Amino acid sequence: xxxxxxxxxxxxxxxxxxxxxxxxxxxxxxxxxxxxxxxxxxxxxxxxxxxxxxxxxxxxxxxxxxxxxxxxxxxxxxxxxxxxxxxxxxxxxxxxxxxxxxxxxxxxxxxxxxxxxxxxxxxxxxxxxxxxxxxx
Numbered sequence: 001x002x003x004x005x006x007x008x009x010x011x012x013x014x015x016x017x018x019x020x021x022x023x024x025x026x027x028x029x030x031x032x033x034x035x036x037x038x039x040x041x042x043x044x045x046x047x048x049x050x051x052x053x054x055x056x057x058x059x060x061x062x063x064x065x066x067x068x069x070x071x072x073x074x075x076x077x078x079x080x081x082x083x084x085x086x087x088x089x090x091x092x093x094x095x096x097x098x099x100x101x102x103x104x105x106x107x108x109x110x111x112x113x114x115x116x117x118x119x120x121x122x123x124x125x126x127x128x129x130x131x132x133x134x135x136x
Contacts, residue, residue: 002082009079013091017072021064021095028060047107058112065120069095073128085129092125 029040035052039045069092076087099121103113 002080006080006083006087009076009087010090010094012079013072013074013076013087014094015072016075017068017070017091017095019068020071021068024060024064024067028064032056032060043106050107050109058108061108062112062116062120065095065099065116066124069121070124070128070131073125074132077129077132084132085126088125088129088132089122091128092122095125096121 034040034057035049038049038052040049072091072095073088076091077084080087096117099117103117108116
């Protein structure tokens, strides 16, 4: 039963993390407005707008990836009966794989891709596990 519960916890974590990620991505465009005339809904539009993007335009994508992973890992670790760090890190690896695929499809500066892949996924998955641990 602990393995089944772990699998269900991972699925719940992926769903929760994806919801947080999408909410932040959608809110980000309203908080940090894209450059005038930029179409940020397609890879081609992002590629065309890339020279006009400042570092502030990459804040919400990073936060979406980091906090989505944090939320997903937290949920997975809280729901798993055993193997809590495994659940959190599996969620982190899934989000890291998604980030790697997105980095290949969506244009972004190399500094952002490096910072995003190195800092937003596995470190925040571990933090999600740490936050989910019972207090003594």
